[in-house]
Amino acid sequence: MTPASLLDDPRFTGLIDAARALQPRTVALRRQLHKHPELGLDLPKSQAAVRHSLEGLGLRVSTGESCTSVVAVLDGENPGPTVLLRGDMDALPLQEDSGLAFSSEVDGRMHACGHDTHTAMLVSAARLLQSRKGALAGKVVFMFQPGEEGEHGARFMLDEGVLDAAGRPVEQAFALHITSTAPSGVVMCRPGPMMASADAWTVTVTGKGGHGAMPDRAVDPVPAAAAMVGALQTMVTRRFSVFDPAVLTVGRITAGTTSNIIPETAELQGTVRTLSDAARALVQAEIPKVCEHLAAAYGCTSEFRIDTGYPTTTNDAAVAPRVLELATRVLGQKNSALMPEPLMAAEDFSYVLQQVPGAIAFLGACPPGVTPEEAAPNHSNRVHFDESAFAHGVALYAAFALDALR
The missing domain is CATH 3.30.70.360 (Alpha-Beta Plaits)
Structure with missing residues (x-):
């Protein structure tokens, strides 16, 4: 579907406005997670926060046995395929020096890679999609995973059957990763190798x-x-x-x-x-x-x-361009950019993309008052993400599911 035809699709009307209306909830959950970072595969507080935030949405929610994962399934009102949206939850062993009012309250631990933002955006996307489930022909699996930072959390969830959680196999998958070193609100994606x-x-x-x-x-x-x-x-x-x-x-x-x-x-x-x-x-x-x-x-x-660590993260040749088309439609042309080259960092969403066509995209969140070149990068003890970019992430998560489940 081209951006021009998306303009006529009523399912995308007001999507960014709906995401902005959820911004207080998104920010509140993000800050709660940021203050209480947890490491590795055992994230009981993060798991509990996600489960609490999903209450009342009518989702089928389950938790992992080998790790503290959360899987939530939204059933659309019409039959159809299944898509998966991923958000990771773990932090890094790093002492925070960002100066934020909601800085980590745990010595030696910090959400320096933005996983707290991914989780909060995905919860709000679940809320947004639930309000529009009449437009969904199929099912959405929300994958909240621990252990992305070197602990192979996605592999644990795959072994426990996350791709079959909805009762039929996942056919497409999508994830976002925030970055402080790109203009706020801009979505960047590319087909083929995305990360190393x-x-x-x-x-x-x-x-x-x-x-x-x-x-x-x-x-x-x-x-x-x-x-x-x-x-x-x-x-x-x-x-x-x-x-x-x-x-x-x-x-x-x-x-x-x-x-x-x-x-x-x-x-x-x-x-x-x-x-x-x-x-x-x-x-x-x-x-x-x-x-x-x-x-x-x-x-x-x-x-x-x-x-042996994570494999290459490879975006599907058809799905990645569609992500950019959706970003253009929902967020505007200036907020959609073809990523010119891969990033040599690694990502365990690669395990999902080995089994399911899909894509991961970067969401810029350079903080106000600095340029992307000056901003403290991900994994820095001083990293800071512009929270106004969260609405773009929420809207894009929702748009991906709405577009896939016609």
């Missing part, structure tokens, strides 16, 4: 310890480890196409206990991010190869371990 895969790796280099005054009687693993840092970066530039890139970072090097001892081992830890399964497989094969041969050149041995 992310894997953590460790290389242990083993030599022979000894006295710092007599290196010839030892086998020093430190120079070997140091050489690996540069060699791995060269490997990326020589073995990978610029059109199918890999981003490799050595984030930590540890060795030794004091200045006059040559240690027996040195350890490198890092991450690697790619935008395709082929590049991901290649980099996982090349890192141990480079390190093994460099270690041998220095008389050492090496051991490689990898902690």
Whole structure:
């Protein structure tokens, strides 16, 4: 459906106004969650807040067994397919320094990635869609998930059957992710790779310890480890196409206990991010190869371990353009933008998109008084999101379901 034809669709009339009317509820829930952040897969307070906010809407609500998830199902008044809308709920282990009046009340925990905003917007979208369920030919699954920040929460919910929660399989899925470094209210999306895969790796280099005054009687693993840092970066530039890139970072090097001892081992830890399964497989094969041969050149041995993270987040070629069309219709042309390139961060909505055609889009929420370039980014202890953007997120969530369930 094109933006021009959407103009004549009565289901979208007044959608943004309805979302703005819900703004006090959206903001109140967001601030409640922001003050009480929880980490990982166990979010009892967040789960309870979501369940309370959904009371009285006539939804079929269930909770997870392996994690503190919430699944709510809205039945339209006519039969049809099923769509899924996702919001994540977990925070980050970070001390908040934003200065907000509703800052975190828990030391060392903060909603620095905006998951509190995602949850609040999705609850308001459920409320908005419930008021228009007569226009829905099908069902909507609202997926409130814990553990997005590295804990594979979406995978837990998939294993527990979230895609079949409505009684028939989900056929399309959509999620929003807020960002402080884009103009407030602007929706950005693209078909194909949207976000990267992310894997953590460790290389242990083993030599022979000894006295710092007599290196010839030892086998020093430190120079070997140091050489690996540069060699791995060269490997990326020589073995990978610029059109199918890999981003490799050595984030930590540890060795030794004091200045006059040559240690027996040195350890490198890092991450690697790619935008395709082929590049991901290649980099996982090349890192141990480079390190093994460099270690041998220095008389050492090496051991490689990898902690597999999230896969590439890939938007459906048909769904992503439709998200931008909906944003144009509901929010206006200036608030819909084709994202020119993927983001190399990772997202566990990728697990959902591996099984169901769908898309994730970014929602700009740069705070007033600063430019997107100046704004503290997501995962910063000072990040701040413009709350006026929430109505755009609520309206777009609702529009996606209304458009899919004709």
